[in-house]
Amino acid sequence: MKFDAQDCKLAAKYQLTSTIYDFRLKNEELAAITKPGQFAHILVPGKTLRRPISVCDAEGDTIRVVFEVRGEGTDILSRCEPGDTINIIAPLGNGFEIPQDKRIVFIGGGIGVPPMLYSAKTAGSSCTVINGFRDKSAVILSEDFRKIGCRLIETTDNGSYGIHGFVTDPLGEIIDETDLICACGPTPMLKNIASLAEKHGKECFVSLEQRMACGVGACLGCAVAIKNEKGELTYKHVCKNGPVFRAEEVIW
Amino acid sequence: MADLSVNIAGVEFSNPIIAASGTIGFGHEYGELYPLSVFGGISCKGTTLQERPGNPPPRIAETPMGMLNAVGLQNPGVEHFINVELPWLREQNTVVIANAAGSTEEDYCRIVEILSDSDVDMIELNISCPNVKKGGAQFGTSPQSVERITSAVRKHCTKPLIIKLSPNVADIAEVALAAESAGADAVSLINTLTGMRIDINTRRPIIKNVTGGMSGPAVFPVAVRMVYQVKKAVKIPVIGLGGISTWQDAVEMMMAGADAIQIGTVLFTDPYAPLRISEGLHGWLDNHGMESVTELTGSVIV
Numbered sequence: 237m238k239f240d241a242q243d244c245k246l247a248a249k250y251q252l253t254s255t256i257y258d259f260r261l262k263n264e265e266l267a268a269i270t271k272p273g274q275f276a277h278i279l280v281p282g283k284t285l286r287r288p289i290s291v292c293d294a295e296g297d298t299i300r301v302v303f304e305v306r307g308e309g310t311d312i313l314s315r316c317e318p319g320d321t322i323n324i325i326a327p328l329g330n331g332f333e334i335p336q337d338k339r340i341v342f343i344g345g346g347i348g349v350p351p352m353l354y355s356a357k358t359a360g361s362s363c364t365v366i367n368g369f370r371d372k373s374a375v376i377l378s379e380d381f382r383k384i385g386c387r388l389i390e391t392t393d394n395g396s397y398g399i400h401g402f403v404t405d406p407l408g409e410i411i412d413e414t415d416l417i418c419a420c421g422p423t424p425m426l427k428n429i430a431s432l433a434e435k436h437g438k439e440c441f442v443s444l445e446q447r448m449a450c451g452v453g454a455c456l457g458c459a460v461a462i463k464n465e466k467g468e469l470t471y472k473h474v475c476k477n478g479p480v481f482r483a484e485e486v487i488w
Numbered sequence: 489m490a491d492l493s494v495n496i497a498g499v500e501f502s503n504p505i506i507a508a509s510g511t512i513g514f515g516h517e518y519g520e521l522y523p524l525s526v527f528g529g530i531s532c533k534g535t536t537l538q539e540r541p542g543n544p545p546p547r548i549a550e551t552p553m554g555m556l557n558a559v560g561l562q563n564p565g566v567e568h569f570i571n572v573e574l575p576w577l578r579e580q581n582t583v584v585i586a587n588a589a590g591s592t593e594e595d596y597c598r599i600v601e602i603l604s605d606s607d608v609d610m611i612e613l614n615i616s617c618p619n620v621k622k623g624g625a626q627f628g629t630s631p632q633s634v635e636r637i638t639s640a641v642r643k644h645c646t647k648p649l650i651i652k653l654s655p656n657v658a659d660i661a662e663v664a665l666a667a668e669s670a671g672a673d674a675v676s677l678i679n680t681l682t683g684m685r686i687d688i689n690t691r692r693p694i695i696k697n698v699t700g701g702m703s704g705p706a707v708f709p710v711a712v713r714m715v716y717q718v719k720k721a722v723k724i725p726v727i728g729l730g731g732i733s734t735w736q737d738a739v740e741m742m743m744a745g746a747d748a749i750q751i752g753t754v755l756f757t758d759p760y761a762p763l764r765i766s767e768g769l770h771g772w773l774d775n776h777g778m779e780s781v782t783e784l785t786g787s788v789i790v
Contacts, residue, residue: 238520241759284704284757285550309550325759447548447694449555450756452517455510456533456562457548471542471562476517 273331277451345421490773501528508752529583554704558697616654616679638670719745735768
């Protein structure tokens with residue numbers, strides 16, 4: 237089985253900030269096959285389209301998703317309570333390949349931080365994590381990253397917590413001692429990371445977002461512009477070809 | 489247990505549930521979840537003579553009880569379809585319907601000729617795609633243009649020919665009659681209704697193409713009405729689609745006049761929908777002492 241649509245029990249629910257929620261979904265079969273950087277396509281009661289949400293962690297019988305309320309769908313989802321049944325299609329997408337013999341920097345921006353937790357956990361304590369947030373009130377998952385024992389660098393745009401600046405500031409300082417960059421977050425951030433990686437000749441993977449329908453690669457809805465081997469524009473799909481793409485292939 | 493099989497234009501379907509074009513690709517993805525033989529047939533992704541890249545993103549927007557799409561007929565071209573996709577599809581024990589699209593009358597004739605020489609069971613002519621600049625819906629929006637393209641294509645088509653109708657017309661029955669008189673073996677309806685959404689924060693359309701095709705439960709009553717009107721007008725089989733999400737919807741669509749149905753958008757909500765619908769149809773027929781699903785067709789009492 238590559239993926240399946242199955243019911244999960246919402247075992248626990250935490251509110252991390254005024255708009256960000258942390259759901260623990262019980263489903264042993266799906267948790268066992270979920271890799272870092274993959275996503276779950278979550279059915280929202282009363283909605284035609286599911287919501288694609290990156291997996292924050294998968295351990296034992298639990299899939300953890302951390303999501304932000306951005307519109308009506310995620311608002312309805314945030315009102316689910318422990319004990320409720322939530323249907324997900326998972327695991328979907330390609331996820332991050334995490335080699336053990338490379339010096340990896342994981343970079344998360346805002347709600348792009350959660351998928352980096354499972355990725356960094358998989359890489360282990362030798363990796364570096366740079367997480368960027370708008371301000372102190374938006375900071376999430378610090379304790380979870382500290383538990384991994386990796387180097388953790390946190391930034392805020394306004395300096396209210398951690399380093400004052402963007403994730404590319406600390407990245408610029410450590411990029412020479414880096415082999416591989418994996419990033420997820422807002423498009424302008426990913427674009428800046430990609431150009432820094434290119435300038436220094438570093439391998440870089442980015443996780444992209446797009447409005448999505450089927451989630452499995454059938455409808456061709458969630459297109460992103462990607463360069464083919466000849467450097468020409470072609471449309472690939474976040475759900476099946478991604479969400480993780482080689483940064484140099486992305487047409488920003 | 490009641491018999492779910494139906495015969496559309498001489499082609500035997502094990503059940504009346506067909507996957508709608510554009511929602512299932514060439515079947516691989518949903519084939520990971522269940523055998524594709526749960527569908528009586530599959531209408532494949534709209535295919536053109538040459539590969540098409542499709543429209544720039546975003547291509548999708550949600551709507552109340554539905555969605556808009558403007559994929560723009562992204563497809564790998566008819567040669568790829570025949571050489572790569574079709575041999576695998578042929579092994580899935582379901583009726584294979586090619587969905588053919590084009591930009592000019594010559595394109596349509598040529599692709600239908602090529603598909604007629606292939607191993608597909610039927611050809612569905614896509615003259616109702618609202619999301620491409622050239623061709624597509626321009627052939628499907630008046631009885632005259634439908635008659636013209638259908639007669640032209642008919643000369644090149646040796647397979648049973650389904651004409652897929654656009655709902656974006658003044659009188660759907662007249663359009664269906666035009667298709668029938670020009671030689672169509674069946675009609676399928678409805679393709680999507682043209683729609684638009686605007687992001688009020690950016691003042692920009694959500695879909696890059698500006699407009700898109702609306703599908704999902706919200707369009708179901710429109711589809712039922714149009715299938716009802718078309719069934720009264722034509723003698724050829726009618727395949728009903730548009731927002732079918734439950735087995736009750738399937739029963740309703742068949743009562744309105746559908747000989748078979750297609751399901752599409754519901755797959756995005758519930759990939760297992762064809763199994764639920766099939767089970768529900770069996771249950772309903774058994775509870776009502778019906779032996780064949782064909783007894784439902786057009787059984788609405790007005």
